[in-house]
Amino acid sequence: MAAGTVDHVEAEPEDSQRLATEARDRVRFEEDALALSEQVYRVARHLAGSREEADDLVQETYARAFRSWRSFQPGTNMRAWLLRILTNLNIDRGRRQQRAPQMQPLEANDYYLYDRLSEDGDGISDEQRVVERLSQDDIVTALSAVPHDFRDVLVLVDLGDFSYADAAQILDIPVGTVMSRLHRGRRILKRELAESALEEAT
Amino acid sequence: MMDPCAHCEEMMQPYLDHVLTDEEMVAAEEHLAECEKCSRRYRFEESLRVYVRKAADEQMMPVELRQKLAALRIPLE
Numbered sequence: 001m002a003a004g005t006v007d008h009v010e011a012e013p014e015d016s017q018r019l020a021t022e023a024r025d026r027v028r029f030e031e032d033a034l035a036l037s038e039q040v041y042r043v044a045r046h047l048a049g050s051r052e053e054a055d056d057l058v059q060e061t062y063a064r065a066f067r068s069w070r071s072f073q074p075g076t077n078m079r080a081w082l083l084r085i086l087t088n089l090n091i092d093r094g095r096r097q098q099r100a101p102q103m104q105p106l107e108a109n110d111y112y113l114y115d116r117l118s119e120d121g122d123g124i125s126d127e128q129r130v131v132e133r134l135s136q137d138d139i140v141t142a143l144s145a146v147p148h149d150f151r152d153v154l155v156l157v158d159l160g161d162f163s164y165a166d167a168a169q170i171l172d173i174p175v176g177t178v179m180s181r182l183h184r185g186r187r188i189l190k191r192e193l194a195e196s197a198l199e200e201a202t
Numbered sequence: 203m204m205d206p207c208a209h210c211e212e213m214m215q216p217y218l219d220h221v222l223t224d225e226e227m228v229a230a231e232e233h234l235a236e237c238e239k240c241s242r243r244y245r246f247e248e249s250l251r252v253y254v255r256k257a258a259d260e261q262m263m264p265v266e267l268r269q270k271l272a273a274l275r276i277p278l279e
Contacts, residue, residue, distance in 0.1 A: 023278050030275045037271055041263035055267050062271045110211050114246040127246040131253045139257035158251060159258045164221075183215050189254070 029069045033062065036079050039160070043083055046143050046155045047090050057093075061086040083160065084170045087152060113190035117197060134197055142192035150185030153178050158186070206233050210240045214247055 041058050048054040117130050156167040168175045213230045216222050234241045
């Protein structure tokens with residue numbers, strides 16, 4: 001990379017100093033952003049429907065982030081900043097048309113999955129082992145079956161470690177909505193998991 | 203008076219999210235200490251969260267994507 005070519009002959013010393021500082025800040029920003037790409041990808045992978053969509057989404061996110069790096073305030077949470085771009089891009093991709101509240105599946109109660117998994121497990125008493133009856137594929141498939149509005153919150157809070165308040169800010173919805181979607185989303189996830197686990201058992 | 207186990211189920215998610223008030227927390231713990239059924243279900247939920255998280259984290263970013271992202275950097279003038 002052609003670093004250090006700030007040799008405009010007419011530039012005032014303060015100008016070239018300013019340009020050099022800016023170049024340094026930008027490179028630092030880009031490096032910090034790239035260091036977070038694994039985490040950003042993981043969120044994208046579960047927000048988007050497929051690997052290909054996740055790839056596109058992450059690339060668009062970084063292209064936009066690199067263009068608008070000046071709007072990032074140093075010292076604030078860069079991961080949240082990147083994920084806000086990502087979530088907005090994902091929503092912009094015509095996902096809105098998939099919103100059909102009446103189509104949202106009814107979730108079972110919170111204990112449904114445990115009851116289903118443990119009932120044919122001849123009294124396994126170790127909850128850890130009951131969980132392990134689910135395969136990794138079951139989990140990835142079940143996550144992708146959760147409707148978008150619920151999945152966004154679930155992915156940010158349960159997989160991305162964001163607080164309710166951060167998720168609310170990223171998705172631009174009230175904290176109360178984050179909580180209710182999170183609770184319902186978890187129940188929907190468990191119902192999906194129960195279904196795939198039962199299919200395998202038969 | 204609500205069935206204590208049904209009430210405990212309602213408290214499960216906020217309990218595990220650490221957002222209950224101290225009073226609610228104490229009440230939930232009192233019930234969990236004496237109810238094997240509820241405490242098993244809480245333990246299961248806790249294990250499930252860790253397990254889901256682990257499964258989701260296994261989704262590694264493709265190497266080519268990492269290279270594509272690095273190529274998106276804006277070259278210095």
